[in-house]
Amino acid sequence: MSGSASPLGGTPSANDRRRRLFGSIFAITCGAATLVGVLALVVLLADVLRDGLPRFDWALLTNFASRFPERAGVKAALAGSIWILGLTALFAFPVSVAAAIYLEEYAPRNRWTRLIQLNIANLAGVPSIVYGMLGLAVFVRALGFDRSIIAGALTLSILILPVIIIASQEAVRAVPDSIRQAAYGLGATRWQVVSSQVLPMAMPGILTGTILALSRAVGETAPLIMVGAVGFIAFTPTGLGDPFTVLPLQIYNWISRPQADFQQIAAAGILVLLSLLMAMNAAAILLRNRYQKDR
Numbered sequence: 001m002s003g004s005a006s007p008l009g010g011t012p013s014a015n016d017r018r019r020r021l022f023g024s025i026f027a028i029t030c031g032a033a034t035l036v037g038v039l040a041l042v043v044l045l046a047d048v049l050r051d052g053l054p055r056f057d058w059a060l061l062t063n064f065a066s067r068f069p070e071r072a073g074v075k076a077a078l079a080g081s082i083w084i085l086g087l088t089a090l091f092a093f094p095v096s097v098a099a100a101i102y103l104e105e106y107a108p109r110n111r112w113t114r115l116i117q118l119n120i121a122n123l124a125g126v127p128s129i130v131y132g133m134l135g136l137a138v139f140v141r142a143l144g145f146d147r148s149i150i151a152g153a154l155t156l157s158i159l160i161l162p163v164i165i166i167a168s169q170e171a172v173r174a175v176p177d178s179i180r181q182a183a184y185g186l187g188a189t190r191w192q193v194v195s196s197q198v199l200p201m202a203m204p205g206i207l208t209g210t211i212l213a214l215s216r217a218v219g220e221t222a223p224l225i226m227v228g229a230v231g232f233i234a235f236t237p238t239g240l241g242d243p244f245t246v247l248p249l250q251i252y253n254w255i256s257r258p259q260a261d262f263q264q265i266a267a268a269g270i271l272v273l274l275s276l277l278m279a280m281n282a283a284a285i286l287l288r289n290r291y292q293k294d295r
Contacts, residue, residue, distance in 0.1 A: 052267030060268050064234045065250060069261035074269050077250035079236040080149070080229075081218065081276060084246055087153030088217050092160050093210055097199075099161075100168030100206075105194050124162035131159040132226030140227050147228020150240040155223050160213035167209020171202035200291065207288040211281055218277055221248040247273045 063073025107113045135155030145151040175198050183193040221229075224246055231253040233245045247269060254266035 048267045048270050050267075051264050052269075052271045055264050055268035056271050060265070060272065065232050065245075065253075069259060069265055072254070072262075072265050074247060074250060074272050076233040076236055077245050077247045077269070078272060078276070080233070080244035081246045081273075083149050083237055083244065084153050084156060084224070085214060085218055085276075085280065087149065087240075088156040088160065089210070089214060091153060091157040092164060092213070095157075096161050096164035096210075097168050097206060099165050100172055101194060101199070103165075104169055104172040105190070105198065120162050120165055124166060128159055128220055129222045129226065131155055132223030134158065135223060135227045146241070147230075147243060148241045149237055149244045151227045152224050152229060152244060152246075155227050156217045156220060159220065159223060160217050163213040163216070164206075164209050167212070168202070168206045171205025171209070172198060174205060175201045203291040204288045207284050207291070211284045211288075214280060214284075215277060218273070218280070219248055221246070221252060224249065247276070 060073050061078065062075055063071055064075050065077070066072040103113065103117065107116075132155060135151060135158070139145045139151040139154050140147060145154075179197050179201065180193050183197050188196070228243070229249050230243060230245050231249055233243060237244050251266050251269040251273065254262045254269065257263075
């Protein structure tokens with residue numbers, strides 16, 4: 001019968017041919033969707049490189065923002081972005097990993113744990129402007145940090161906390177349970193198992209999630225505007241209580257101006273932001289590969 005499965009080595013049945021056809025169509029559709037995304041990225045990068053490379057020089061990195069495009073630079077914005085990213089990683093990474101370890105290795109499996117997991121998953125999808133309003137209410141006003149670097153870093157930290165927690169939980173969950181049982185069989189305590197066996201094996205996945213979360217944080221503008229990032233600063237921050245600006249906000253400030261020269265320097269600022277992002281990702285990838293090699 002044409003609708004029955006074919007014997008091994010026999011002629012494919014109609015159902016087999018239909019499944020293969022649908023599989024081929026699905027594969028072609030997915031490939032086309034991927035190609036569209038890649039082509040769009042290539043076009044955007046080509047446009048940015050064409051406009052930004054003529055202005056991408058040392059003066060761009062050493063000059064402050066200015067009303068005159070030939071004198072404008074990203075020194076203050078670059079310093080502010082480095083401050084914000086460094087503090088955000090410092091605050092978010094240990095808290096997120098500790099939360100993931102507790103939820104996976106120590107927390108009881110009951111409805112309260114499930115409720116916490118559900119809320120973490122929901123928080124990962126909350127719009128960033130909501131975190132900006134929370135940072136304004138808590139860090140700027142309630143705790144009195146004013147419109148400073150520390151307020152911006154703490155706001156971005158709570159923004160990326162759910163993302164890193166979920167990624168860290170998945171990495172911890174992927175560690176084979178036989179590793180834990182073998183360590184317990186040798187007389188290790190739970191803390192020794194977690195710190196010496198589970199955490200080192202999960203670290204590559206944890207670092208991957210951290211890379212993705214910080215990549216999101218480096219491009220955020222709305223939460224930082226809410227907590228006081230400004231568009232023009234003629235000095236570099238030197239302390240946690242100083243005012244600040246960041247590269248995305250500076251780029252937006254330039255791109256909103258009608259002069260063609262500011263469009264070019266905005267494209268050069270995008271190249272600086274991409275360079276910062278790639279340098280950060282390269283450092284995290286080196287750490288991840290080191291942990292993978294040790295494992």
